[in-house]
Amino acid sequence: MQKFSLLPKWAVSYKRRYLSKDIVAGLTVSVLIVPQGMAYAMIAGLPPVYGLYAALVPTLTYALFGTSRQLAVGPVAMDSLLVAAGLGTLALTGQDNYIAMAVMLAFMTGATQLILGVLRMGFLVQYLSKPVISGFTSGAAIIIILSQIKHILGVDIPQYHQFQKLIISVVSAIPETNGATLTVGIVGIVMIVVLKRWRPKVPSILVVVVLGILTVYFFGLWQYGVSIVGEVPKGLPSFTLPDFSWPHARDLFTMAVTLALIGYMEAVSIGKAMEEKSNRETIEPNRELMALGASNLLGSLFQSYSVTGSFSRSAINFGAGARTPLSLIVSVALVALTLLFFTPLFYYLPSAVLASIIMVSVFGLINIKYPKVLWKYSRDEFILLLFTFAITLFLGIKEGILWGVLFSLLLMVYRTSKPHFAVLGRIKGSDYYKNINRFGENIEVREDLLIVRFDGQLYFGNKDYFKKQLFKYLEAKGDKVRAVILNAEAINYIDSTATAMLVKTIREIHSKNIDFFIAGAIGPARDIIFNSGIIKELHKEYLFVRITEAVEYYDNPASISELRMKVAFQNQNYGI
Template sequence: MPAVPILRWLPAYQRSDLGADTIAGLTTAVMLIPQAMGYAMLAGLPPIHGLYAALAPLLVYAALGTSRHLAVGPVAMDSILVAAGVGAIATVGTETYVVIAAALGVMVGVVQAGLGFLRAGFLVNFLSRPVVSGFTSAAALIIAGSQLGHLLGVELPRTHHVHLVVWKSLEQLATWSWPTIAVGVTSVAALLILRAKWPRFPGALFVVAVATLAVWGLGLGEAGVAIVGAVPAGLPGMQVPKIDPVLLADLLPLAATIALVSFMEAISVGRVFATVHRYDILPNRELIALGFANVAGGFTGGYPIAGGFSRTAVNVRAGARTQLAAIVTAGVVIVTLLVFTGAFYYLPNAALSAVIIAAVLGLIDIRGAMEIFRVKREDFALLVLTFVATLSLGIQYGILVGIGASVLLFLVRTTRPHFAVLGRIPESQTYLNIARHPHAKQAPGIVLVRIDAQFYFGNVSFLKETVRGVIADAESPVRYIVLEAAGVNQLDSAAAATLAELNDELASVGIKLVLTRVKGPVRDVLHRTGLLEKLAAEGRIFMSTHRAMEVLRSGAALPDLSPPADDPRAPSDRVGCGMLNQD
């Protein structure tokens, strides 16, 4: 595959796809333009910078991205993160704020591209589904709350505390702008109805156009309805954002957070449609593509971008087949910047806020939360923790709390893995968990146990204590502990040493440790410690659990499975007369 994806698909482009890609690009542009302006306002930027962020990044991603359908550009999540982070160090509406937001886009791009070149796409796996669900639901509420002031026509504090925003708005009840409320509420209602009844209809563009005409025709601007005002015409120039190096260091944690969150959003969306259309998304190349797209956006007056689900879905429904559709979309943005910016003068801020609110309401994942609650309560607790942390601490720290809790839960699960005592199902060679299958029978004097996890330094103590516990709970004196190791894929040096210690400890009280179904990588580690040869010499390693139980129940002498001293086979092949060579 060529290093630059466009060099692969463009020479092989089918002319029959041109019509579908053109229609899809035009359709997506109709949705993108009002959304981009609204999301820029959400980020604390003039609406025109949303269009800047919807130009160069689209062209760069079209050349470098591995998704045929992903529609990149401004998204709600990145926008609110920009507002929260940049708003803490600069005043909204100032040139400094705009420059810092652009510099942040470049930093996000550098982080993403760097991770891509380091092949660190696996990092997105730490954003588990419960974390993502809790985070996006809380973020949706914060985003909707941040737009309440524009809907009511009042100044409200920029905060992630939704209850505080609501309270402050009620305190200003006497100053509410009822014409603004009429425009905003009507716009939200119209968007929701259009999306429910006619999902393919360009509702956002229609509502924005009607609201603009209403403000112009009815003179609502003079009645207190805030409007966008003059929007500069022309294409953005290339410029490196210049900010204090100390400030760059302060922005790095925010840039890393946005880089991870936006990559997670883009790769999740891309994989959905790649699966449907049967092609592969390459995570590391996606990181590089998004990284260069963000750098391009920052150099042209934009701010951090990602792949949006709603626009990608529209792109796919409209028939997009390649990233040529994105190039068409960028072309429409260029024409808009050159010709139609004057049409935005009477565009009410309340209508743009309505576009944002209608878009983010779909992020509240109630159905997903209910499914997680039904499937795994621990995961639901993680979802709730992330949701509460995001609402109470803010979006940037909420996602970090969620990731930290997810990693902690993973560590807890691996340090206390599933451990089962097995019994034989009558008239069969099957051995199952006696806690789940009470009719499974245990052999007197033999305890068969199974551990379902990698065995490493973090869970060695748990294994030893559990084995001691099952011996103490046994109904008859124990002569053998049989460890079925089929579920053990990895073994580190600490775990190997612990097995040797456990073998000696059991031997001191007259109990023999027997291993069955040991996998090749685990067997290799045991060989290097000498324990494998020791157990094999005493016939205490079996490939078949049933065979081991039959031999132990019969009371026959255990077979010596160690090879002759002059056996020429490789170390990992020698033990067990060849029958242990299977992986």
């Protein structure tokens, strides 16, 4: 019997040799998360300190309950933008109300993830297909970059989440550009890019932050209009219940569900990527969903906004040698020390430097290679990606993901409504029956037999397509055809509507003095054939395990062996 322990799984089996690597990884991540967290809070429309709050309780909670060993949870660019997009649609007045709604949104996101996890609904993330996520992410990344240009130019631009509005605002604001701010921002971008490429081991973000603070302080750049972070509140966040109200909850519900699913998808995909590198599989999808839910819910009680897994920090955590989530606890401790003692150091940090960090970080989210692959191999998925990308850019962040998911579901329904339908023939010198269009001259086709294969489940959405295709090929064979053999190996389900269609179809074929055989039906489909009335119209002696046996029986009914008959006629009562 397994002993009960209050400690997380990784702590129970913790080894002393892990300690030094976890401490180093935690120190390394904390160097990045402080400026990055402050920058991402700006994307969300929150004061920079809330990015640090989001790196405390949520990260600690995940370290205790999460199932990934290297995933770094905290504030990220995508969720920050979704928060800004969701709250931007509400008529909020004053920063305090905005902060309260951001915290409430985190609470609702966490509650949604917890409920989905308890109900074992982790599979829902599968409906967020890769083309949708790629199109959405690329579009959102462009919106994020454009939204930060105001900090690079040093001008006040209204906060929009549509590409065309942002472009118009940026272009109209160019004449008001502050030269000193522009210089700081461009130098910050160039330094981060150059250091990442030529000196990847150097903490480029930390270097730019330190140099930005020193430059502003010693040259007094704030006197020339360079915007700075200013006073960052000292101290840890206090326990506060979210300001819950039904009207606001109703307004935030759609965004909370979106954040819950997107956040879970991000965390699991990043966690899986880390698993592939470490060759250790520890992620349990539904427990991971609950861990993220607990992180967001408990974090909201301590003034955090929505969080999820961060790719950049997870990669750094892994690269620094982290073996367990203890590295996250170390980074939490250092963020807490920063809030308690070191926030005055960030007083002169220019907003243009934070904007440069954001722009470089999210630029990597724009994926060009994947659309090229889809264009070459899957045009319909390329269109799906392009559609999601365009909707995200021109209509909005929420609209992009919602319409993308809807369009991908419609594409899935369309595909299942018209599965692959093939006419089969025997490969010369063998018992194999394959698609006549793929094997050309190597196929033998009999004039008196029509052998077809339907590659999908039979249901109300494709029953008419099945019947239309079947009779099209039947008519093409002419008057010489005497039997139809349906290869049902790929049919794993037949619903009641398709069952009625199949019974009627068999009856129509029989009325033409043509036999109808079914070969290769697997257990679930065979159960339906026996229990739905299809077998009464078909007759059970016309049910076969293989196409070869159906052909042999057609040629010589006496050739079928007793064993083959027994196997073919088994139904669910025999457990087959």
